[in-house]
Amino acid sequence: MLTRLQGIDTIVSCDPLDRVYTDTELWFENGEIVHIGSWDRSADREYDCKGMIVYPGLINVHHHLYQYFSRNLSKVQNLELFDWLKALYGVWKNLNEKTVYLSSCAGMAELMRYGCTTCFDHHYVFPENGGDLLGAQFAAANALGIRMHASRGSMDLSEKDGGLPPDSVVQTVDAILRDCERAIQTYHDPNPFSMRQVVVAPCSPFSASGTLYRESAVLARESGVQLHTHLCETKDEEAYTLSAFGMRPFDYLASLGWTGKDVFYAHGIHFNDSEMDRIAETGTKIAHCPVSNMKLSSGVMRLPDMLKRRITVGLAVDGSASNDGSNLMDEMRAAYLVHRLTWGSDAPSGYEILKLATAGSAKVLGRDDIGSVEIGKAADVFAIDRNTSDLLCAIDDPKNLFGNVGYHRPCEYVFVNGELTIHKGKIMRIDEETLHRFSETELKRFLSTL
Numbered sequence: 001m002l003t004r005l006q007g008i009d010t011i012v013s014c015d016p017l018d019r020v021y022t023d024t025e026l027w028f029e030n031g032e033i034v035h036i037g038s039w040d041r042s043a044d045r046e047y048d049c050k051g052m053i054v055y056p057g058l059i060n061v062h063h064h065l066y067q068y069f070s071r072n073l074s075k076v077q078n079l080e081l082f083d084w085l086k087a088l089y090g091v092w093k094n095l096n097e098k099t100v101y102l103s104s105c106a107g108m109a110e111l112m113r114y115g116c117t118t119c120f121d122h123h124y125v126f127p128e129n130g131g132d133l134l135g136a137q138f139a140a141a142n143a144l145g146i147r148m149h150a151s152r153g154s155m156d157l158s159e160k161d162g163g164l165p166p167d168s169v170v171q172t173v174d175a176i177l178r179d180c181e182r183a184i185q186t187y188h189d190p191n192p193f194s195m196r197q198v199v200v201a202p203c204s205p206f207s208a209s210g211t212l213y214r215e216s217a218v219l220a221r222e223s224g225v226q227l228h229t230h231l232c233e234t235k236d237e238e239a240y241t242l243s244a245f246g247m248r249p250f251d252y253l254a255s256l257g258w259t260g261k262d263v264f265y266a267h268g269i270h271f272n273d274s275e276m277d278r279i280a281e282t283g284t285k286i287a288h289c290p291v292s293n294m295k296l297s298s299g300v301m302r303l304p305d306m307l308k309r310r311i312t313v314g315l316a317v318d319g320s321a322s323n324d325g326s327n328l329m330d331e332m333r334a335a336y337l338v339h340r341l342t343w344g345s346d347a348p349s350g351y352e353i354l355k356l357a358t359a360g361s362a363k364v365l366g367r368d369d370i371g372s373v374e375i376g377k378a379a380d381v382f383a384i385d386r387n388t389s390d391l392l393c394a395i396d397d398p399k400n401l402f403g404n405v406g407y408h409r410p411c412e413y414v415f416v417n418g419e420l421t422i423h424k425g426k427i428m429r430i431d432e433e434t435l436h437r438f439s440e441t442e443l444k445r446f447l448s449t450l
């Protein structure tokens, strides 16, 4: 099936040469970009992209989709991370397959409307008898047509061990490792253009033991999958590891084997210079979540210092309840502004932020087949209409648009693996009204315990 996007005004490729194409066409075949420019072939399907700007699909590298149903709750809005987590574990301990399926659908639908084509999720709450929650997430991704990396997260330290979560949401190391193995065998597809991959992801140093971290790393490396965890999100976490282990958070994780090209941390705010040097040397990667970091008063990541060291950084919205949106276009604008405010002229440009959300995020997830518009890459792109009143006199520089100006409308088109998944802001594969109705019923049940 040969697909042609014709009449494109501009393609911002985000490729290594930072190429921009104008008055052009884009061709897909079997989920792959096969040609850029006019071509002497007849297409099986054509889409009119007159006046549109096309970008590579955005890639979200940290999320907790299950939190979509605990957004904007007045009881927790004024809390910082540790108190916020303690308050919400009481709600999250009632998660089941249905809640996770519906909240994953709702969160990823929002991401897709605003140009996201690949979503990584960090799921770490597995209540007893909760069912196959990773299976529910992959089913949600399949229902929408988005590419997904889901993690089998975990917690084994509860309140009685000095950790934060209640006993009801932690598991033994053995049970966790068995289920990680099952998830990898059942769902992980390592092939090019893979639509689903599994990551092994203990939650954080204050909810996962050293044994769990060490053994998770061994299992992930034997299985050829990536490793992920929260790190250096707050000063409270630093105080915790200094007091419990006599080490700063990065030294503690490094002592457990948690550095390398197969490891990415969420947040990475409170690193010192020598820690950043070691992160660069080891090829360890970072998922940057600026809105969550601002909302939970966690701090500002030293992004210019990381980029100077060529540390791989991707962009993420983080959990639905610590953002509370799931919109990477908003995240790019917020990232641009917070770093301008903090670092002045050392801050990354709008285009550098766009590259974090595309090529950078692809590298964070260990993928070389997504993240740019290039021949041979997966056909994951989104298109916006330049002829809207919002963009009047603002489109001189499409590379820097999302940082400098911001863009706040759903996309005209979103293609994932060559398939049209969003048209004029509407999901193509599912009936959004039905999803909304089912979700409201489940949401009321879920929140009844708060």
Ligand SMILES: [Zn+2]
Pocket: 062, 063, 064, 122, 230, 266, 318, 319
């Ligand atoms: Zn998180």
